[in-house]
Amino acid sequence: MKITYLGHSTFLLETAKAKILFDPFISPNSLAQEIRTSSLDKDWASMLDVEQIECDYVLLSHGHEDHVADAEAILKRTGATVVSNFEIASWFGAKGIEKYHPMNIGGSWDFDFGRVKYVTAVHTSSMPDGSYGGNPGGFVLQVDGKTIYYAGDTALTYDMKLLGEEFNIDVALLPIGDNFTMGPKDAVRAAEFISCNNIIGMHYDTFGYIKIDHDQTQSLFSDNGKTLTLMEIGETKEL
Numbered sequence: 001m002k003i004t005y006l007g008h009s010t011f012l013l014e015t016a017k018a019k020i021l022f023d024p025f026i027s028p029n030s031l032a033q034e035i036r037t038s039s040l041d042k043d044w045a046s047m048l049d050v051e052q053i054e055c056d057y058v059l060l061s062h063g064h065e066d067h068v069a070d071a072e073a074i075l076k077r078t079g080a081t082v083v084s085n086f087e088i089a090s091w092f093g094a095k096g097i098e099k100y101h102p103m104n105i106g107g108s109w110d111f112d113f114g115r116v117k118y119v120t121a122v123h124t125s126s127m128p129d130g131s132y133g134g135n136p137g138g139f140v141l142q143v144d145g146k147t148i149y150y151a152g153d154t155a156l157t158y159d160m161k162l163l164g165e166e167f168n169i170d171v172a173l174l175p176i177g178d179n180f181t182m183g184p185k186d187a188v189r190a191a192e193f194i195s196c197n198n199i200i201g202m203h204y205d206t207f208g209y210i211k212i213d214h215d216q217t218q219s220l221f222s223d224n225g226k227t228l229t230l231m232e233i234g235e236t237k238e239l
Helices: 030-037 043-048 071-078 086-094 160-166 184-193 214-223
Strands: 002-005 011-014 019-022 057-059 081-085 100-103 108-110 115-120 137-143 146-150 171-175 198-202 227-229 236-238
Touching: 002 198, 030 043, 057 071, 071 086, 081 086, 081 137, 086 100, 160 184, 171 184, 184 198, 184 214, 214 227
Parallel strands: 019 057, 057 081, 081 100, 146 171, 171 198, 198 227
Antiparallel strands: 002 011, 002 236, 011 019, 108 115, 115 137, 137 146
């Protein structure tokens, strides 16, 4: 199983049975497009082109544009299934997306690739057109013998302790950019709450509000016995 970072909070998880795309925000992301333009000779550059990304599922944590901007185009081209809360799944259904699976906080479902639980995130959610986006959330995936927590946009919440009690989380994708979500200090506490020492950072550097000091942030995690991986856009990592 491997994961590729496509910038901001966008990841492509390739499992034994499916390719799963999280929160696609690629074409409007200037950082991702700068890297794509300068790396067209690289094999992985096609992953930063929404016309070439292939996936079977698109998991959306909430409705903000920096998490759903490319979802409609990718869903219509690939025929993938969108998985999100009831409001977001229904919103895409009304746009002609035929394959959608609605969920809500605390619910789980067995998909063909593994089990997914939609869990609490403390944030806001509205669609790009201003319509109601339901409650934001995160996802816990049990797939290929591993447990992966994709937190979405969230503040530190005590509910994360419940995840640490329920699951043996192998890797957690946590927002670390501060201002709109948890910052590094709260993300360290989140890692403690979920009892996971292997963290991949997301939702940082894309905008001025969420730029971080990489060395300082990684030192903060290591000083607390955690490993923080800050992936390069286009980088693939084995899980």
